[in-house]
Structure formats: C-alpha cells, structure tokens
Amino acid sequence: MNELEQHLEREKSRLENNKAPEELNERLRLALERTPSRRVNKTPKWIAVAVAILFLSFVSYNYNAFAYYGKKLLGYDELMTDTLAQLNEEGNGQSIEKKIILSDGSELYLDGLLTDENQSILYYTIKNSKGVAAEPQFSVIQGLWTKAYPTHGTYSLNEEGTEMKGIQGFESISPFAKKLTLEYMTNEGTEQGEITFPYDPKQAMQTELKQSIRKKVHVDQGTIRFDSITATPSRTTIKGKVKVDNFDRIQLGAGGVQLLANGEPIDLTGSSSKSAIFGSDIEIYYDRLPKEIDTLELVVDKFVGYQTLNEAIALKGDNEQSEEIHGKELIIRKIEKTTEGIQVTIATEPDILLDGVSIQSKGKSTPLHTTLRADLLDGENGETYNERVLLFNTDEMPNTLLIEGMHYAKSYGDHIQLIGKKEKR
Amino acid sequence: MGNKEALLQLISEQQDAYYRLALTYMGNSHDAMDAMEDMIVSLYHSIPQLKKEEAFYSWSKTILVNRCKKLLLQKNKIVPMENSDESLEKPIITVDATNSFTQTEQRMDLKDMLSTLNANQQEAIELKYLHDLDLQTIANMTGVSIGTVKSRVFQGLKKMRDQFGGEWNE
Numbered sequence: 001m002n003e004l005e006q007h008l009e010r011e012k013s014r015l016e017n018n019k020a021p022e023e024l025n026e027r028l029r030l031a032l033e034r035t036p037s038r039r040v041n042k043t044p045k046w047i048a049v050a051v052a053i054l055f056l057s058f059v060s061y062n063y064n065a066f067a068y069y070g071k072k073l074l075g076y077d078e079l080m081t082d083t084l085a086q087l088n089e090e091g092n093g094q095s096i097e098k099k100i101i102l103s104d105g106s107e108l109y110l111d112g113l114l115t116d117e118n119q120s121i122l123y124y125t126i127k128n129s130k131g132v133a134a135e136p137q138f139s140v141i142q143g144l145w146t147k148a149y150p151t152h153g154t155y156s157l158n159e160e161g162t163e164m165k166g167i168q169g170f171e172s173i174s175p176f177a178k179k180l181t182l183e184y185m186t187n188e189g190t191e192q193g194e195i196t197f198p199y200d201p202k203q204a205m206q207t208e209l210k211q212s213i214r215k216k217v218h219v220d221q222g223t224i225r226f227d228s229i230t231a232t233p234s235r236t237t238i239k240g241k242v243k244v245d246n247f248d249r250i251q252l253g254a255g256g257v258q259l260l261a262n263g264e265p266i267d268l269t270g271s272s273s274k275s276a277i278f279g280s281d282i283e284i285y286y287d288r289l290p291k292e293i294d295t296l297e298l299v300v301d302k303f304v305g306y307q308t309l310n311e312a313i314a315l316k317g318d319n320e321q322s323e324e325i326h327g328k329e330l331i332i333r334k335i336e337k338t339t340e341g342i343q344v345t346i347a348t349e350p351d352i353l354l355d356g357v358s359i360q361s362k363g364k365s366t367p368l369h370t371t372l373r374a375d376l377l378d379g380e381n382g383e384t385y386n387e388r389v390l391l392f393n394t395d396e397m398p399n400t401l402l403i404e405g406m407h408y409a410k411s412y413g414d415h416i417q418l419i420g421k422k423e424k425r
Numbered sequence: 426m427g428n429k430e431a432l433l434q435l436i437s438e439q440q441d442a443y444y445r446l447a448l449t450y451m452g453n454s455h456d457a458m459d460a461m462e463d464m465i466v467s468l469y470h471s472i473p474q475l476k477k478e479e480a481f482y483s484w485s486k487t488i489l490v491n492r493c494k495k496l497l498l499q500k501n502k503i504v505p506m507e508n509s510d511e512s513l514e515k516p517i518i519t520v521d522a523t524n525s526f527t528q529t530e531q532r533m534d535l536k537d538m539l540s541t542l543n544a545n546q547q548e549a550i551e552l553k554y555l556h557d558l559d560l561q562t563i564a565n566m567t568g569v570s571i572g573t574v575k576s577r578v579f580q581g582l583k584k585m586r587d588q589f590g591g592e593w594n595e
Contacts, residue, residue, distance in 0.1 A: 019444070
C-alpha cells in the first residue's frame with residue numbers, strides 16, 4: 001500500500017468512529033410510521049428472504065428455476081418459476097412486441113403479457129449498448145375497469161450490463177379491457193411515460209377453481225374469516241379478513257396458514273394484508289394447484305396467539321440468566337445502568353413479543369419506557385434469537401422482572417375442508 | 426407493518442455506514458438524519474420496483490446520496506462535498522477525544538489534498554476509499570458510467586500524488 005492509500009485508509013478508519021446517533025433508529029421508525037401504508041402489500045418476497053439470509057444464514061426458497069426445453073419467450077428461463085416456465089412452454093399469454101425509447105437512450109421492449117384472474121405478468125427487455133442504468137419503474141396498467149398495480153418482480157442483467165430481462169407482476173386485468181395503457185417512470189422517478197397496446201381478454205388463462213369458503217376460525221384475540229379461493233394457472237389466492245387485535249404484533253402474519261392438496265402442502269409464495277374497516281383484508285398466495293385434486297383443505301397451523309403469564313422473575317445480577325416461561329426460552333443477557341435509565345437486554349425466539357413488561361426494585365415498579373433496538377441473532381445450534389434492549393425510566397437497579405403476557409406464534413391446527421372428505425389421520 | 430419492520434431491520438444492519446455516507450454529504454448530524462428519514466420513506470414506497478435482493482444496499486445508498494444532493498440543493502449549498510465551511514466540519518472531528526489532535530491534523534492533510542481536486546474526482550475518491558463502495562454503485566450514485574468513475578478516481582489519485590508525493594516519500 002502506498003502512502004496515499006495509507007492516508008485514505010487512516011481517514012476511513014477515522015470516519016468509522018462515527019456511529020449513528022441512538023435516536024436515529026427511532027426517527028426512522030417514526031418516519032416509516034407516518035408514511036401511509038402501501039395500498040397493497042407489495043413488498044416483494046425477497047425482502048423477507050433477505051432478512052432471513054442476513055440473520056438465519058440459510059434460506060429455503062420455493063422457486064427453483066429449472067431449464068425447460070421449448071420456450072415461447074426466449075431468455076427468461078432463469079427468472080421464471082416452475083409454474084411460469086410451464087405456462088410459457090405451453091404457449092400461454094400474448095405477445096405485445098412494442099418498443100419504447102427511454103430518455104437515456106435505452107430501448108424498452110414489452111415482449112409478452114400473461115394474464116388470469118389472479119394476476120398479470122409482463123415480460124420485458126431493456127437494451128442499451130452503453131449499459132442499462134436502472135430497471136424501469138412501472139406505475140400501473142390502466143384499461144376499461146382495470147387499474148392493475150405492480151406487485152412483485154424480478155430481473156437479470158447480462159454480463160456486459162447492456163441487456164436486462166425482467167418479469168413484472170401486476171394485479172389482474174378486467175376481461176372487458178380491449179386495450180391497456182402501461183404507465184412507467186424512469187430516471188429515478190423524475191420522468192413519466194406511457195404506452196398503449198391492444199389486449200385480447202380471450203387469451204387470458206381460465207380460472208381452474210373458484211369457490212367461496214365462508215368459514216371462521218377463532219384465535220386467542222379475534223377471528224380469521226376465510227372468504228374465497230381462486231385458483232388460476234399462475235397462482236392460487238385465498239382471500240379473507242382478519243379481526244385479530246394482536247395480528248401485527250409478531251412477524252408471522254398469515255404465513256402459518258397451509259393449503260393442502262391431496263394431503264400435500266402447496267408452496268406458500270406470499271401474503272399481503274391491508275387495513276380495512278374492522279380489521280385487515282388479507283390475501284394468501286400459493287403456487288398452482290395440481291391437475292387432479294381429491295382433497296383440498298386449509299389448515300391454520302400457526303397464527304398469532306396470546307398467553308397470560310403474570311410472571312415475576314427474580315433477577316440474579318451479573319450473569320446471563322435463562323428462564324422458561326410457558327415452554328418458551330427467555331434469556332436475560334444483561335442489566336445495565338446508563339445515563340438514560342436502566343437497560344435490560346433480553347432474547348427470545350423471533351415470533352415472541354412480551355407484553356406488559358416492568359421492573360421492580362425496592363417494591364417500586366417501573367413500566368417499560370421504550371425498546372431501544374432489536375436484532376435477530378444466530379444462536380449456537382442454528383436457532384435464531386430476537387434480542388432487544390429495553391429501557392426503563394429509573395436509575396435503581398432492579399431485582400425483579402415482571403411480565404404480564406406474551407404474543408407468540410401459537411399452534412392451532414384448525415382445519416377447513418374445501419374439497420373431498422377429511423382424511424382419517 | 427411487518428414489511429416496515431423488515432425494512433428497518435435491513436437498514437439497521439448497516440446503519441452506521443448509511444449515517445457516515447449521509448454525514449459526508451450533509452456535514453452535520455441533524456441533516457444527515459433528515460436525509461436518512463427521506464431515504465427510508467422513499468425506499469418503502471419504491472421497494473416493489475427493486476427486484477434483485479443483493480442490490481438492496483447499493484440501491485438504497487444510491488437513493489440516500491440522491492436525497493442528500495436534493496436536500497443540499499434546497500439549502501442552496503454547493504453540491505458535492507465542498508469543505509469551505511469550517512463550522513460544518515466540527516461535529517465530524519470531535520470523535521476520539523484522546524487522539525483528536527493528531528487525527529484532526531491528519532484529516533486536514535487529506536482534506537487539503539482532496540480540496541485540490543475537482544468536485545467530481547473528490548466525490549469519487551471519497552465514495553471509493555472512505556465508504557468502500559464498488560464502482561458500479563458509485564457510477565449509479567453519480568449518474569455516470571463505470572469508466573468515468575474509474576478515470577475520476579485515477580486522475581484524482583494521480584493529481585494528489587503529483588502534488589503531495591514529494592512530501593511523503595521521506
């Protein structure tokens with residue numbers, strides 16, 4: 001390393017002494033809370049996956065991209081799910097073959113559109129001999145009785161960076177639309193454009209199964225109502241409504257609801273919820289159903305539950321302390337006195353949120369003021385812990401930790417038969 | 426809700442790196458945090474458009490730099506990392522009290538050297554060497570090609586070496 005680089009290196013390590021102020025996390029949280037939730041939960045699946053990779057250091061990804069031989073649309077094989085690849089091979093969807101020149105000189109080709117009652121999937125290519133700067137941001141597809149917002153998407157770039165192939169999912173398109181207008185943004189959202197192309201609703205793929213469910217499942221703090229199932233070639237969607245007070249207290253969401261066809265679970269591909277009057281409207285997405293179905297059932301395997309604890313844990317002091325509360329591990333990592341108050345660091349498994357936490361010293365109890373931070377950490381045996389630092393507004397070292405209850409991923413096992421008779425098990 | 430939480434988690438993984446990047450542009454802690462607030466809101470609303478998970482940090486930092494530049498423009502400041510205003514420097518320097526004198530000295534050396542470069546070269550070198558960003562990310566942030574970034578870094582380092590090289594090779 002030469003002198004100049006050493007100089008830069010020293011400056012870098014000096015800069016690294018700058019840690020983000022403690023209030024930053026809270027400010028970011030507040031900023032997010034103030035912003036309205038997106039209309040539909042459009043966060044692509046990867047964000048949960050990315051968090052999982054970061055913290056669990058393993059990932060089970062449902063989508064395998066197998067190579068298929070005869071292709072209708074070329075070059076998308078590495079992006080497509082098994083189901084999409086299959087549909088493409090069967091020749092579903094319609095070609096658009098429109099080209100747009102974007103402001104930076106890139107060429108955007110709309111290659112094809114695959115539609116059914118559950119969703120629409122746009123296949124596109126961007127070419128720029130000087131390098132593709134960024135993926136396009138699609139805003140909406142509009143048409144007669146159609147306002148389809150983007151849902152999930154994926155793309156890949158060739159090695160030279162000059163050609164990008166992408167798949168963008170949208171909400172479903174009305175069967176009455178005869179032409180569609182795609183609105184998009186480029187240049188970091190500063191420029192807008194649109195393109196209109198004809199659409200043939202007859203080429204939409206037929207819905208394979210649609211039936212109402214109208215069943216309720218009672219959970220600890222409310223009810224889940226399953227309304228309908230719509231199975232199309234590209235996806236299977238369960239719609240329902242959740243009126244559960246603590247629905248968003250843990251991360252699980254509707255992720256513990258299983259769809260079993262012929263006794264085998266169908267891959268869960270995602271879920272979304274949006275708040276509505278009296279509760280949240282939820283949608284749970286699964287992969288395509290098998291062709292032959294003898295039985296189809298919904299199982300609420302896990303869902304958020306609440307357990308009253310009223311535990312008083314004697315704090316032993318300096319050493320790490322492990323407790324079992326209602327069969328769940330609670331680790332008290334450390335108790336510190338800081339200028340802001342008493343900080344207690346605890347860890348549990350991820351889908352647990354303690355409720356009504358306070359500390360006691362000399363008969364005086366102090367309720368939780370705020371949680372300073374929470375981190376998902378790996379344990380020794382590959383398990384994951386959610387570790388957080390609780391702040392209490394007192395300067396007395398406590399001798400007791402009081403916990404009124406906890407929100408957790410509870411096993412329910414409620415069962416709704418959709419097709420066929422319940423198998424004896 | 427869960428997604429906001431997940432986004433916060435992702436950001437907090439590299440919270441310090443974001444903060445330092447914002448600080449370099451904004452010059453003070455308050456504005457740096459403002460820029461990060463803007464960034465996280467913008468990320469939340471545009472995350473459906475991000476399709477490649479590994480690109481998250483590069484993409485979000487690019488958005489952060491854009492937010493910083495926008496805020497600076499609104500404040501009518503000169504855009505890329507000019508250091509003419511000494512008062513803006515202070516919060517950055519007072520880091521390690523025990524060693525602040527020597528560190529400040531060193532810093533002034535480097536700042537002097539950087540200040541002889543044009544703003545683009547300076548920005549490219551700071552992003553590459555002080556923030557450890559890869560060339561593609563820097564190219565995205567500064568809206569130029571990788572080749573241009575390489576050349577800015579190369580020319581900048583060369584100029585610094587030419588001007589100050591003698592003093593170092595003692």
